Amino acid sequence: MSSDRSMWPYTFVRPGGFHFEISVPVWLIMQRFQQSEMHMAEAGGVLLGRHLRDGSAIIVDDITTPLSGDRRARVRFFRAQRRHQAIIDEAWRTSNGTCTYLGEWHTHPEPIPTPSAVDWTDWQRRLISDQYSEPIFFVIVGTKHTSAWEGRRDGGIVPLSLIQR
Numbered sequence: 001m002s003s004d005r006s007m008w009p010y011t012f013v014r015p016g017g018f019h020f021e022i023s024v025p026v027w028l029i030m031q032r033f034q035q036s037e038m039h040m041a042e043a044g045g046v047l048l049g050r051h052l053r054d055g056s057a058i059i060v061d062d063i064t065t066p067l068s069g070d071r072r073a074r075v076r077f078f079r080a081q082r083r084h085q086a087i088i089d090e091a092w093r094t095s096n097g098t099c100t101y102l103g104e105w106h107t108h109p110e111p112i113p114t115p116s117a118v119d120w121t122d123w124q125r126r127l128i129s130d131q132y133s134e135p136i137f138f139v140i141v142g143t144k145h146t147s148a149w150e151g152r153r154d155g156g157i158v159p160l161s162l163i164q165r
């Protein structure tokens with residue numbers, strides 16, 4: 001990533017042309033967990049943010065990062081659901097219901113991240129079991145690229161394309 005890149009939100013185009021945006025502060029946090037060194041474990045957490053009222057964009061304003069109770073390995077990340085849920089609930093309360101659960105993120109030790117079989121299974125399960133307003137997003141932070149997918153309650157998951165600046 002060039003230093004210029006970090007000055008922009010990480011913006012993807014959704015089906016229908018609307019945007020899914022990872023804000024600069026969140027992108028800076030994600031970069032700290034990029035598995036650029038062999039010894040670094042997978043990291044991840046939940047995405048928190050808002051739907052712009054005019055519908056033009058859904059913006060990630062905050063994320064959770066690995067918490068105690070999470071188990072981290074080079075190619076696996078297990079989230080301690082209850083602690084992350086407490087943060088989601090707190091964000092909802094303190095924002096008067098504007099800051100909401102938007103999905104999940106985790107890192108992969110590969111330049112261009114591809115979802116693993118475990119990721120697909122996990123995502124499908126979340127689409128059915130998680131509480132959210134459609135859609136939810138799945139972000140994988142690779143060592144060079146970051147990719148995002150959008151999921152719907154009917155089980156459909158589509159990759160989003162990054163807007164190049």
Ligand SMILES: [Zn+2]
Nearest residue numbers: 108115116119
């Ligand atoms: Zn994965």
